[in-house]
Amino acid sequence: MSVNGGDDDGVVEQEGLLGRYVRYGELLGRGRFKAVYRGFDEKQGTDVAWAKIDGNENDLTKEEMEQVLREVEDGQKLKHDNIIKYHLAWLDYDAHCINFITELFTSGNLRDYRMKHKHLGMKAIRKWGKQLLAGLEYLHNQDDGPLIHGDLRCDKIYINGHTGDIKIGDLGLSTLLERRYREKAESGDYSNLVQANKIMADVYCFGLCMLELMTLEPLDPTKQPQLDELLESVAKTPVAYNFVKRCLVNEGRTPTAAELMADEFFTRPEEEERKESSSMSRSKSQTLRSSMDLQGVGGGDSEADQDFSSDLNKTLGSLKGDQFQFRVEG
Known part of the structure; x- marks a missing residue:
């Protein structure tokens, strides 16, 4: 069966109970217990995520499958801007598989x-x-x-x-x-x-x-x-x-x-963070300048020393507040 839209060839792999949703063969992701495919809401004309929990692959009993379904159906009652919307869920007893459909975020996790x-x-x-x-x-x-x-x-x-x-x-x-x-x-x-x-x-x-x-x-x-x-x-x-x-x-x-x-x-206001970061940068600059003076580097108030100090402050100033990239190497 072919439809307009969906994956590249538009081949529908499965239809939902109500005839509103269809599932394509495109696998979006796979976790410990479920596989997620691209689906389509033919009523709204929007992409959806179609998840499948295979009871055979996960060694789930009929009772466990029914319990999982009840839990998924409870998720359909949740309505919040920061909670994924659940549209439909059902248990296919013949295939020993739970299907549930949610909204799809195309940018991924x-x-x-x-x-x-x-x-x-x-x-x-x-x-x-x-x-x-x-x-x-x-x-x-x-x-x-x-x-x-x-x-x-x-x-x-x-x-x-x-x-x-x-x-x-x-x-x-x-x-x-x-x-x-x-x-x-x-x-x-x-x-x-x-x-x-x-x-x-x-x-x-x-x-x-x-x-x-x-x-x-x-x-x-x-x-x-x-x-x-x-x-x-x-x-x-x-x-x-x-x-x-x-x-x-x-x-x-x-x-x-x-x-x-x-x-x-x-x-905490971001301006306050920037002030603190700027203060820390000036402190580092002064400490480094004092250390260099003690070692005989630079000539105090010479023009060359002033240029070096200006360049150093610009470099330290680039490390302000929100510009840090937190990363662990190795």
């Missing part, structure tokens, strides 16, 4: 997008962080009690590259999540937090996402190599360092998403 755009200012990271917290605040304040994502990672967050808007995806799969953590013994205390339905787990994952955006180092809540070193690598921007540490280091009560949105990382 935030991890791949960040790796593609390596030179990124803190202003963009703050914007994304605030959107993530808005989504988490919504999830954690449901009428029936907190809804815990439990596996928030940058590759489960999706971005519209034209607007910078991001949405949290892969919600409502706690049955599969428990299996994932059982398979990863190194997840330790973190898996216990998730299974105990703790908000702390999502706050911790959020902190890892922010650290990944700052350092370009992919992080997983079940495995965090050199986490202390990564955290120290952002210490040159104290406001960012203190914010991420607040999420990752348990020093008593876990902050809520709303409390984190009120952190000075978001509220």
Whole structure:
């Protein structure tokens, strides 16, 4: 069967229950439990994401499949600007497969997008962080009690590259999540937090996402190599360092998403950050100048020395605030 639009040859691989959605053969991505294909909404004329969870490949019983379906259907009730929209879900008993359809973000996930755009200012990271917290605040304040994502990672967050808007995806799969953590013994205390339905787990994952955006180092809540070193690598921007540490280091009560949105990382005026960075640059310049004078380099107030000092200040001045690119080499 052929349609106008979709993938290159327009061949439909599957039709939805209501006849509104069709799935093409183009594979958009594959995770631990599901494969995601490009689909099409024939009523709205828009692309969608069509996910399939194969019960045979994942060794899921009929009862487990039905539980996963209920969880996915619960995701359809969520309505928030920073949460992926779920359109339709059903269980194909004959194929032993769950199908569910969501909105599609053509710029892909935030991890791949960040790796593609390596030179990124803190202003963009703050914007994304605030959107993530808005989504988490919504999830954690449901009428029936907190809804815990439990596996928030940058590759489960999706971005519209034209607007910078991001949405949290892969919600409502706690049955599969428990299996994932059982398979990863190194997840330790973190898996216990998730299974105990703790908000702390999502706050911790959020902190890892922010650290990944700052350092370009992919992080997983079940495995965090050199986490202390990564955290120290952002210490040159104290406001960012203190914010991420607040999420990752348990020093008593876990902050809520709303409390984190009120952190000075978001509220502190950028002009104040620029002033602090400029002051630090002048201090470095003066220290270097004094050291050079002690070593007999330069002639005090000579014209040549003044030119050198001017060039040095320009160089140091280029390292202001939002222009730092956080990266871990090696």
